[in-house]
Amino acid sequence: MSHPTAPTLDAQSASLPASSLWSKSPIIGALIGLLGLGGMFATGGFHGEGLFAYLVAYLFFFSLAMGALFFVVIQHATRAGWSVVVRRLAEILSMGFPALLVLFAPIAFGAHDLYHWTHLDVVATDPILKAKSGYLNMGFWLGRAIFYLVASSAYAWFFYSNSVKQDANGDLAYSHKTRGASYPALPVLALSVTFAAFDWSMSLDPHWFSTMFGVCFFAGGMIALLATLAIMGHSLKTTGPLAVVTTEHFHDIGKLLFGFTVFWSYVNFSQFMLIWYANIPEETTWFAHRWIEFGWDKFSIFLAIGHFALPFFFLMTRHTKRNKVTLLIASFWMLAMHYLDLFWQVMPTEQHHGPHFSAAHGLSMLMIGGFFFALVGVFLKKSSLVPVKDPRLSESLRFTNY
Amino acid sequence: MASTATTTSTWGILAEFDSAAEIFHACEKVRDAGFANWDAHTPFPVHGLDDAMGLKASKLPWVVLVVGLSGTFTGTALQYWVHNYAYKLVISGKPYFAWPAYVPVIFEMSILFSAFATIFSIMGFCRLPRWNHPIFGSARFEKASDDKFFISIESADPKFEATRTAEFLKGLGAKHVELVEEEA
16 A cells, blocks of 8 residues: 555654653662562572572573564564564663673572582482583583673674664664674574573483473563563553554564464473373483472463463454453463473472472562663663664554454 | 357446555445445455455454364364274373373364364355356456456445446546446
8 A cells, every 4th residue: 555654753752751660660670679689698599499599580581581682683584564663672671681691690609509410529420410511511501601691692782782873864774784683693592592491491400301492491481572572562652652552563462472372382292292202211200300209290280271271262362462451461471471481490400399489589580670670771761662763664653464 | 159148137336446545445435335245356465455345353263263173172082082992002101091192183183174164164255166256257357466456346235226336436536437247
């Protein structure tokens, strides 16, 4: 269809107003983060079981930032038009990576409490761990962790800063540059997220391995990002700067949320079924621990229903994806389920008598979430929340679903 | 060649437009005029034409959901019957009701049934297959897959009245309006 005048948007109306609560998020986030940090110290959360809780929270925000970065890179790689109005929000969320680089410290220093393979006396008498020690050793593990976080932070900054620079003059060269960089970024980030999941979560049980573990983690991260986009998008739409984000964009976010919920179930079930079918003790231990052996069977069933069956039927119809209230219910629910998914991955290593929550679970979420959103808040204020000079902006502004 | 006398009746009316924008606004007027048995024919999908035509949401998803779920049930029942009654075999030490092994087949059966439901429902809703359609009698209609845009209004429509409807369509900016005949 021909449009006599292409819709445009000015940077002023797409910027965060000072009256918005989001504009105070650097201060509020930092205060919540400090509260969490203090609480963790006060309750001895940086030792023993508290560290496992910290790892769950860390993986939650790491997967969210990874999801955001993947979202941005995929939009550039596919030259997507519909997503331009929500892309800046994902760019800003991916700028939480530098905070995660610092927040990795408790895991690095607490590795001895978390990871069995760091106990050199155990490794010396264990032929399996001995054979894996070329990969699972402190130096290489730490080097890899720094690589994932630095590479992700650098890519996040690259895509964010070039997008913001384009706001000034609308130079097409920025679009070409980000698109060109998106293709090599995909394998780098795919390997980073896969091996980060191996290193930080899978190696908690160092005898066990699954090549599907990384993609399961990635699926969870995309769910976290899409749910966050829906929640923050609706919040910032109400506040003003994202007034241009319409039901059509939320419908697409809802479709992707539904799609990645199915994808998560597909890869997780595939991982489970192949191990169950082959029935090799070396491989089945991990699931045996999450079933009756450690008293996690009810939790596993709850996760299968809550993370798959319920959202599958709830998000199937277009009406729930296009309605603000139902999309927000689904988004908050999926964020909670994503936390429980990571909880289910990490905690059975420590909790051999069924799942239980401790103060450290809440405090570590406050600490990491607070500092993460403090940094994200800085970038929320720094630029307009829509790439106002993006060449595909007008396509995005008038985007409709069939 | 001997010509056989065939009686024809008016199937409907066909109006030709030059651009997507013209047909878009014409569709809004036809919709607002309250016509029911009519359609738009364009060489490519036109954004927002569904709303301009006032089309209601398709019933197709509901058919697919119900038939798809019956595929889920069929896949489950088939395997349960085979493994627990018809042909009991112990396979790699698993119980007879080894549900995780059922899931791929249940999944595929749901997909298969959904795909069949989709394709056959579309054919049913569109009254396909058929050998011909009266609208193909119009030589100009060939342009519908090239660069022209058409609105057809059927004589079966309660508001249809050959001359008045033709005038109405001309008033909407149609470049050419013709009656389409069908064999009685």
